[in-house]
Every structure is written in C-alpha cells, then in structure tokens.
Amino acid sequence: MMKADKKLMLKCRECGEEYPPTVNYVCRECFGPLDVTYDYDSLRLRKDFFSNRPKNLWRYLELLPICDPSKIVDLGAGLTPLHKSDRLAKLLGLRDLFLKNDTVNPTFSFKDRPASVGVSKAIEFGIKTVGCASTGNLAAAVAAHAARAGLPSYVFIPADTEPNKVIQAQLYGANLVAVDGTYDEINRLCTQIAEIYSWGFVNINLRPYYVEGSKTLAYEVCEQLGWEPPDHVIVPTASGAMLCAISKGFKELRRVGLIEERGIKISAAQPEGCAPIVSAFRSNSSEIVPVERPQTIAKSLAIGDPGDGFYALKEVRESKGVAESATDEEIVNGIKLLAETEGIFTEPAGGVAVAVLKKLVDQGRIDADERVVCYITGNGLKASEAVSTFAPRLIRIKPELSSFLSRVGGMAA
C-alpha cells in the first residue's frame, strides 16, 4: 500500500538531541524521554486519500513508526465509532457532544492501539519475546497481539487487578505475573528486567514507538468529524501517555495540513483517589507530587507517579484545557449516566471522563456551544464489579402469566 522508505528519528523531548530509531527510550545526554519524529515535509497527505484505506488504525501508516508493513500485527484495533450524543448532550446542556467509543476495540480498551504498534515494532526489531507493565488493560492488549503474532509474552499486573482482566490476559496465553505492589513498583521492576533480558517491554524500552499508536485517537476524531477538529477533548489520564499522544496527533495533523491551525483544548480527567496531575494543576505548580497509595475504583488510572505527568500537565495548560478529578461516587454516576442515556457501558476510566465532563459543564468551564469529544477508553464488562452493587434490583418471577402480571404488569400500566 505505502512506501517503506520512511525517515524515522528518535528525538529527545528535553534537549532535542536526535538518535537513530533503535531500541532506545532515554536520551544519553540528559536522560529525557525520546519521541519518534517523521520527515513531515516529505509527507503528501490529502483528505481524499483515506476513503479506501484499512478500517483500523493502520489507515494512518505514514504517521506510524513501522517501516515494513509485513511486520504489522493487526487485530483490527482503531477506527472505533465516534458517537454523536443526543440524550447525554441535552441532559448536560451541550449542543455538540461526541463520544469516542473505544470500548469496542479487539480486547475492549484503547490499549489495543499502542499494543498493536508496540508489538509490530518489536517484530520489526526481531525481538522474540514481548512484555509490559500494566494497570490491567495493557496486559490483555499485549497478550492478544502477541498471540496473533505467535510470540511469547510476559505481562505484569498488580495482584488486585479486576478478575475479568486477569482471566482475559491468561486466556490469550500470556505468562501473567501478578505482583504484590503498586503499578509504580511494577514499572520499576520491569525496567530492571528489561535491562537484563532482551525482551521488548512495549511501554518501557519500546515506549517511543508504542505511544505512537494512541495518536490515532486524535486522527480518527478529526477524520470522523470531516477534518473539522473539536474545540475541546476530555481525556481520562493515568501516566499521561495517551493525553500527550493525542496532543501530538493534533499537532501533526496541523503540520501536514489536514486540519487548520486552531486551538484544541485538552482536559485531563483523573480519579480523586489518584490525581497527581490535577493536584499540580490546582496548585499552579509544574511539579507532580506522586501519590503513594492510590485509592480508587478506576484501577486502570491508578498510577501514582505518572511517567508523562509533567508533560501532560504542560499540554493541558498550553492548550487552555483544565485538569479535574471525580470521586468514586461521581465515577459510578458517570458510568450509569452514560449507559442510561447513550447505551455505552464503560469501565470506571470512562466514568471518570463523563463525570469530569459533567463537572466542567456545571462549573461553566465548558461552553454550551463548544464541540466536545469525550474519550471512553475501556469496556464496562472488564470491571463490572465496580458497579454491580449499584445495579437496580432484579425483578424475579415464576414462568406464569399471573406472576408477570402481579410483579411487572402493574408497574408498566
């Protein structure tokens, strides 16, 4: 489909030093993080190019870090529905609200996007075993893509991860390692393991490539809106990697001329029990103070020491967005609200996004006329225990008409 002679580079986010695109993620000069850059000037992208591209994230191959398309591991991640909200929008008092429904990805979270790119890049590098440090969803995404490619995988999760996420990752055949510790401790452990094994940890030593997959959350929204970008997006945030990738995605679309030069506000949504980025935003500080023991039902967002927290905060401020949090109760209400008004069942991370969206509208920090996109990043069935006690009471009857009429019929009449 497309040429493979892509000019990729790795560039230090801090000092700008450039490196060839190898298995590398930190700058040797200043220890800053490395990002993939492309030869943007040589890219000739036009809006009408996209009509007959694959119906998944690989439709944006020119802006993804894979040089050999035969190495792509594809389960169909991406190009998820952008759902125009009617009932929720009306209830909140918004006129132009869209929901990016990433609950319907192959393993039911947005993590399939970066996992697909990370595992593909591992294969391009000739890496024989892949792995990750996960808060739950990445485990399944890496395990499934490794299964598809026939590679062994080692995925590390906190021991208290939701049961369905554990079962899912195991069934894909991953070597699942449950660690008695926080995500931050697991991340540190995996960094040490990556130093002595020649494994590709997608979100550690392959991180610059892996995060590129999440940029497609920005590309798709713009394309699905007819290349008319939104005014404001709400992003559920843990490490800050997805938020930074979405921001990079919008900047790249401007750079290659697919969208106009106009500001897009990017707001971060975090759970109250693990909101280090929100805390820094509120106190007008640029220093992220780690949360030692995250306490939240939004386990996929429980990262106390966010790797990209500083940069996510910077993107939020520079875009004129805000960072706001939601309590567990507000998260549950957000999940219910989304399910009842739009027919989308999300895990708590999506509940955080909806709850923060509601809060920002109520506080007048989102205007009724703004075109808003709210990212719904994971499926409710992956963490249904978070809301099972809040489900309405079941109506139980005998298989007889009289039982129906006495228990249900009366209510409907």
Ligand SMILES: *Cc1c(COP(=O)(O)O)cnc(C)c1O
């Ligand atoms: C991982 C995850 C996030 C947050 O992603 P970061 O890049 O760590 O900020 C949001 N939602 C869901 C469902 C996730 O699994």
Ligand SMILES: [Zn+2]
């Ligand atoms: Zn540097």
